[in-house]
Amino acid sequence: MQQHAVEFDELSTRCPMLGHPVPFSYCRQCGGALPCRKIVDCWSGRIDIQGFLSRSFSEEELSRIAAPPKPKLLQIIELARAARDRNGQ
Amino acid sequence: MNTKILLNEDEIPRQWYNLAADLPTPMQPPLGPDGNPVKPEDLAPVFPMNLIEQEVSQERWIDIPEEVLEILYRWRPSPLRRAVHLEKFLGTPARIYYKDEGVSPPGSHKPNTAVAQAWYNKQFGIKKITTETGAGQWGSALAFACALLGLECKVYMVRISFDQKPFRKLMMNVWGATCVASPSPNTQAGRDILAKTPDTPGSLGIAISEAIEEAVSDTSGQTRYALGSVLNHVMLHQSIIGLEAKKQLSKAGEKKVDVVIGCAGGGSNFAGIAFPFVADKINGAEIEIYPVEPSSCPTLTRAPFTYDHGDVAKMTPLLPMYTLGHGFVSPPIHAGGLRYHGMAPLVSQAVVEGLLTPKAYDQLHCYQSALIWAKTEGFIPAPETSHAIAAVIDEANKAKEEGKEKVILFNWSGHGLMDLVGYANFMDGRLIDYPLPEQDLKTSLKSLEGLPKAPMVKSGRW
Numbered sequence: 219m220q221q222h223a224v225e226f227d228e229l230s231t232r233c234p235m236l237g238h239p240v241p242f243s244y245c246r247q248c249g250g251a252l253p254c255r256k257i258v259d260c261w262s263g264r265i266d267i268q269g270f271l272s273r274s275f276s277e278e279e280l281s282r283i284a285a286p287p288k289p290k291l292l293q294i295i296e297l298a299r300a301a302r303d304r305n306g307q
Numbered sequence: 308m309n310t311k312i313l314l315n316e317d318e319i320p321r322q323w324y325n326l327a328a329d330l331p332t333p334m335q336p337p338l339g340p341d342g343n344p345v346k347p348e349d350l351a352p353v354f355p356m357n358l359i360e361q362e363v364s365q366e367r368w369i370d371i372p373e374e375v376l377e378i379l380y381r382w383r384p385s386p387l388r389r390a391v392h393l394e395k396f397l398g399t400p401a402r403i404y405y406k407d408e409g410v411s412p413p414g415s416h417k418p419n420t421a422v423a424q425a426w427y428n429k430q431f432g433i434k435k436i437t438t439e440t441g442a443g444q445w446g447s448a449l450a451f452a453c454a455l456l457g458l459e460c461k462v463y464m465v466r467i468s469f470d471q472k473p474f475r476k477l478m479m480n481v482w483g484a485t486c487v488a489s490p491s492p493n494t495q496a497g498r499d500i501l502a503k504t505p506d507t508p509g510s511l512g513i514a515i516s517e518a519i520e521e522a523v524s525d526t527s528g529q530t531r532y533a534l535g536s537v538l539n540h541v542m543l544h545q546s547i548i549g550l551e552a553k554k555q556l557s558k559a560g561e562k563k564v565d566v567v568i569g570c571a572g573g574g575s576n577f578a579g580i581a582f583p584f585v586a587d588k589i590n591g592a593e594i595e596i597y598p599v600e601p602s603s604c605p606t607l608t609r610a611p612f613t614y615d616h617g618d619v620a621k622m623t624p625l626l627p628m629y630t631l632g633h634g635f636v637s638p639p640i641h642a643g644g645l646r647y648h649g650m651a652p653l654v655s656q657a658v659v660e661g662l663l664t665p666k667a668y669d670q671l672h673c674y675q676s677a678l679i680w681a682k683t684e685g686f687i688p689a690p691e692t693s694h695a696i697a698a699v700i701d702e703a704n705k706a707k708e709e710g711k712e713k714v715i716l717f718n719w720s721g722h723g724l725m726d727l728v729g730y731a732n733f734m735d736g737r738l739i740d741y742p743l744p745e746q747d748l749k750t751s752l753k754s755l756e757g758l759p760k761a762p763m764v765k766s767g768r769w
Contacts, residue, residue, distance in 0.1 A: 235511055236441035236468050239728065244467055248510035250500075290537040291362075294519065295349045301520035302352070304495045 226270065231260050246274075252283050310391055312404075312555040314384035320550035321371055323543045326582040328367035329589050330656055331766035352523040353532045355431035358424060361540040369543065371423075378422045378455050382411045383547070387555035388719075392683040394703070401706035402561070403699060405719040406552050406580060413478070415721055416579060417448035417535050420544035424533045425452040434529040435459035437521045439489065439514035441468050443475025445535035450484035460484035463491065463517045466509035489514040496520050536575050537651055545579030552716060553583055561714050564594060566702050568717040570694045571598030571607065571665070574651030580718035582653075585662050588769070597666050597702075598654060599694040601673075607658055607665035661769030668697045674733040676700050677723070687730070689723040 227243040235256070245260060246253040252275070254260075261267040271280060327334055336344035347359045354362070361369065371379075390403040408416035428436055436458055440446030446462040453460035462484055469476060469488035479486040489509045490497035496516040500507055507513075522532040535541065549567075556564055567584045569577035577598050588594045600607055657663045670690075677693035679700065680686070688696055695717045706713040723730065 233441070236465060238442050238468060238471055240467060240508075244508050247504075248508060249512070250510075254510070290534065291350070292345065293515075294353055294532070294534070295345065297516055297519045298353050298523045301494075301496065301516065301523050304520065305524050 226261075226265050229265065231264070233260070246270075249283070252279060255283055257283065308389075308391070309559070310389045312387040312389070312559045314551060314554055314558070316380050316384070318554060319376060319379070319384050320547055320554070321376070322368040322550075323371055324546040324550060324583050324586060325364055325367055325369060325539075325543050326546075326578070326585055326653055326657070327539065328365050329586050330653075331589065331660060331768060332656065334652060334656055353519060355428050355433055355531055357427045357431055358540050361427075361543055362538060364539075364543075371547070372426060375423050375426050378426075378452075379419070379547070382418075384551045384555075385410050385548070387552055387559070389559070390680075390684050390699075392685075393680060393700075396679065396683045397700065397703050397707065399703040399707040400711065401703040401713040401715050403703060403715045403717075404552070404556065404559070404561075405717050406548055407719050408548060408579075409719065409721050411448075413444070413448045413451050415444055415448065416545060416548065416576060416718075417445050418451055419547055419579070420535060420541045420575065421445075421448040421452035421533070422455070423544040424540075425449065425456045425458055428531055428533070429456050429458055431531075432529065433458070433531050435461065435525070436531055436533050437461045437463070437518040438533045438535070439463045439465075439511060439518045440475075441465055441511055442472050443468065443479065443486075446484070446486065447475050447478040447482070448535065449533055450479040450482040450486075453484060454482035461518070461521060462486045463489040463514040463521075465489055465511055465514050466507065469509075489517050491517060493517065494520045494524075539653060541575045542578035542582065542651065542653060545575045546582050548579035548718060549581060549583035552580065556714070556716065563592065563714065564716050565713040566715045567594060567596045568599060568695050568698045568702070568715065569597075570691045570718075570720060571600050571654065574654050576691070576718060576720045578651070578654065580716070581663070584716075585657055588662055596663050597698055598658075598663055599666050599668060599698045601667065601670060601694065607654075607663075607667075660765050666698055668694055671733070673697045674730070677730075686719075687723045687727075688719070689721040690726055690729050692720045692723070695720070 227241060227246075229242045230239045231242070231245070233240040233244070235254075242261070242265075244254075245257045248254045253271070258267050258271070271283065275283065347356070347363060350359050350362070386407045388405055388407055390405060394401065394403055408419075411418045425436060436449065436453055438446060438449050438460075440462050441464075443462075443464060446464060450460050450462060460479070460483070462479055464472075464476060464486050466488045469486070476486045487493060490500040490507060490513050492498055492501065494517045496513065500509075500513055519532050522530045564584065567581050569580045571577045581596050581598070584592075584594050584596060588596065598607060654663065658665060673690070673693040673696070676697035676699075677688045677690075680688055680693075680696050699715055699717050702713065702715050706715075
């Protein structure tokens, strides 16, 4: 992935979730092992983002990237349960 | 003629309006993986029970506590302004009004719910509230609210934002909040991430994890988490916007409003201005109510109503909402908070009923409209606000063609002075419109095949 990433890392765009400009390097890593789920949204038309993704990730990973966010209320419940598990509560 | 219609403090609405009580068909509850509705107890470690009660309430009116009003008086009632210069420019017989929510100390509508949430937490015995923030608009609103109520406030700010946006962080500090870069060593979630990737720029997902972990890990039970959008109780608190507007329109001599418009993203902005007028429509008033969304992400205007899983593994609970399917990723558009995959359930159900008429606008049209607004009314709108303005201009031109004196109301959700790069890109011709091609929509919707179809329960009145 790194080989493909460096060619775009110095480019920047406005992140709609954070509300300010971010470099491509942020978009490709802010989802942990995966890029941001909005990476296609924000970068198509500027770079060959589909090509970057297909070169860098498996089909299963691409499906996870394209997955929408979970409903907020349920996301919160899951995060609370995960936090309690982490802390042995 | 007054272009600013003001209310005295003793004229402020004293109850919030809850649309859930008046929807002709009841809301379908969010479902867990087992198919059963999510229970209030599931949320108890995260939110105080008094806010959970509001989240699931079916009461039409909920009293605004006097202590909350005392704080809101610092900027509320907010002005209702008439856009006479835009009217003149367009040569329209329409009268255009907008609710100015940019007058709060933190500069947005967010404090309407931040103050209420902080107060209810305090009533529940909570001493500390945690949250996450990106650029800091919500974080600063909550910091402001906690300062006024004597609560401790801890904000996990995404590392890259923390480094790039020092002024919002300083705002939070001025109001006495602790703002830390996320991931942080303060939580196990943060430590795990830092151990793997010490130089990570963070993300909102990590920041939310940290904020919730800090809340649920406090063994004293005196810490809770707060969210500034999407949820029902947030929209409830924002209803004060539309309730004030109704009084102000009456004060301006308007007997009825014909069109209500708001940008539709997480829901609270649109719901705040629109839901009180949806109530009038339910009771027989003839009002057109338009949630406006980007044409490249037509959540309401082209997608079917269905249950949608939150992930491709289909293990997450299901929630009825308008959806474009798991595979949908919208093309680029500078519309900030508008870029949500699904719409808030209350808004979705109102659309199903036909109470709302969603509209979609492309970003070039929106920026063109924003420039017209800036050159007439003077204020430079935020990208999200420009979607509403585009719809307002269209409606005003339509009124001109029809020769009708329509009354148009919309929510001014903020200035665009922090978004000038978007304007520069537009004026330099670097923005491109990406209306979602029909074929792309069909491909996206294939992912919904085989999922249970949410029943289209509606009264059929609209």
